[in-house]
Amino acid sequence: MTAEPNPAPLPLDYLAERACANGSGERPALVLRDGVLNHKALKERVAILAGWLARQVPEKGARVATWAAKGELTCLLPLVAARAGLVHVPINPLLKRAQVAHILADSGSKMLIATPSRLKSLDDGDVPARCVQLEETAALEAAYEARIELEPSKADPDDLCAILYTSGSTGRPKGVMLSHANLWLGAVSVADYLGMAQDDVTLAVLPLSFDYGQNQLLSTWYAGGSVVPLDFLFPRDVSKACAKHGITTLAAVPPLWVQLTELDWPEEACTPLRRLTNSGGALTTELVDDLRAVFPQADLYPMYGLTEAFRSTYLDPALVDDHPTSMGKAIPFAEIMVINDDGQVAGPGEEGELVHCGPLVAQGYWQDDVRTAERFKPAPEGSHYGGTAVWSGDRVKREDNGLLYFVGRRDAMIKSAGNRISPQEIEEAAIATGLVAEAVALGIPDERLGHRVHLVVRGTLDPQEQSKLPKALLRELPNFMQPQEIHWRKAMPLNPNGKIDRTALTRELAEGKSS
Known part of the structure; x- marks a missing residue:
């Protein structure tokens, strides 16, 4: 279509x-x-x-x-x-x-x-x-x-x-x-570039509260296909459902793909699969190889998106083997511009901010004019669509062949197991326990999760009191926000402005230095 x-x-x-x-x-x-x-x-x-x-x-x-x-x-x-x-x-x-x-x-x-x-x-x-x-x-x-x-x-x-x-x-x-x-246009766009048809069967494993998860329904129905919703407890449940229902389309995030590639997939589960889609984090070269080995007959679609504009880019399956780390190009109805620090369109290979223009751009944040103004701004000069654009905060570069590559983020948002996590939410929950005076939540790169959540805190020195913190956080935060590791400190490192030096803490934890 x-x-x-x-x-x-x-x-x-x-x-x-x-x-x-x-x-x-x-x-x-x-x-x-x-x-x-x-x-x-x-x-x-x-x-x-x-x-x-x-x-x-x-x-x-x-x-x-x-x-x-x-x-x-x-x-x-x-x-x-x-x-x-x-x-x-x-x-x-x-x-x-x-x-x-x-x-x-x-x-x-x-x-x-x-x-x-x-x-x-x-x-x-x-x-x-x-x-x-x-x-x-x-x-x-x-x-x-x-x-x-x-x-x-x-x-x-x-x-x-x-x-x-x-x-x-x-x-x-x-x-x-x-x-x-x-x-509506998100459904049209995805159904189009995935080539979905009436005989497609999508296994909806992602939460429907995510734009990626909800689109599993909308794009499949737009194409006249069938959706099988699944709340799974174990990765094995996914392969069983694929075999039972003849699934042709499977969407997931990198940590789940890692778990799925470690399974022994029966032929009846693999054979019907036509396409695999990924978002919520980048695929590594190793994971691409593993997916190819397990699902050789399925097209692989790496994708990048942000809720404020739904989906921005996808990589054509024919290009995955030669450009496994690329974000690809703009999806239908999206215009993606790379704007450098001088406010100009970045040249080939030059780093800049990814700016999403066009009809997929959301209407802003509910009852939050301040944060809306920070993220939703006029489209850059030269935009085909004009109007309001989403300035993503993501740093990317576009090579001579037109393919986009992710460089990093300006903010401290944590992406773990496909979830976007606010460090401040974790920090506020820790301080609210009364056991902690200062708290810093950080995402440390992890091959399976994307980021592991580390929490660095300064507070009580009593080991018995310290042991209460993980239990308190379990009561207040969802499982995907729980710190994998908690580091207690007598003092926090400060930057020249007298603020906690998050960069130094991140570097220290990433290098594996002892606390």
Whole structure:
């Protein structure tokens, strides 16, 4: 399939209509544990759920949050909320009470749909006063009992459609505002450059609260294909699901790919795979070789993205062997510019900041004008699209052949196991325990994780008290934010400005010096 050169985006809920109208109504659309929905059934259920949800939350533009594992409700809510004129706020099921409370309060969600255990984990005051809490099973039962169908929406494609919360280098998670057009064109773009078709089956292993994870659904449905959602406990669960469902498309992040390549894959799991996609961290040359060895018949698509602009680049599979460390070139509907420190377009081989222009650029950060102004700025002079661009903070260079290469980041954000982690969140949690006076969270390069989370702290000298810190952090932070190592110090190194010297600490830990 080929992307339209000047596409006219539609309201997001039209994805259900499009797949069904293309003659794929009887084809599977969503394969759940307790049954299969074809595209016709998916279209009907989106209409019914939207009709019920619009009655429950009649205020247009109100936020509806979901906090649950992958299932019928969480998979359909992106389309359902769009049709009901509401804004979907998917919450990562790995998050814990403190992070969820922040997202609910910050977004001002009017409804939270979650599993019973997750609802019970919240304390009084964690949920906004006017936010209705509802168990996901009860929500489904109520919707199908009422059976109020809602016609396709007439929303402006530029209307706000979803808020995805993501961590940055400082502060609490911030909500990235995505329009119908952002999500629609993202689906069109990915379906196009991956060459997806109606007979494709995607195994959705990534969290649906990530733009990468949510696009597993949207791009597959745009192409008329089928999605198999999977919440796995062990890597072996992924290979078993591939064999069971004849998976053709598998998306993952580098740490998961490392684990998957260490498995003994049966032929029935490997043979159907047509494409592997990677984001959330760069592939190493060694990992590319391992993936080639395990999945020789599958095309490999290394990709780079940021939630503020969804996806920026991909590397053509034909170029992977000769350029395994490249980020590739811009995806359809994206314009990628490299701007040097003088504000000019960088020359070949010259380092500069990656600036993403075009219709995939998000609308900014929810209720945060300051941070929006820092990241969302006018496009550089000479941009084809103009308007607002995302200045990523990532340092890249473009070689003579047009391929982009990642150099580094300006900020201190940690990327571990495909998760973007704010050092400040970890530091604040450590200080809040009362055991720590100063804290610095750092990402130290790690072959399997991308970064290992190290926490350097100054505080109590009592070993018994120090032993309480890991337990306290387990209560307050999700598993992917837990420090792999904690270093206690009597004093922190300072830079000439009298601030903690994070660079010196990073260098010391990376070199393996003892504390």
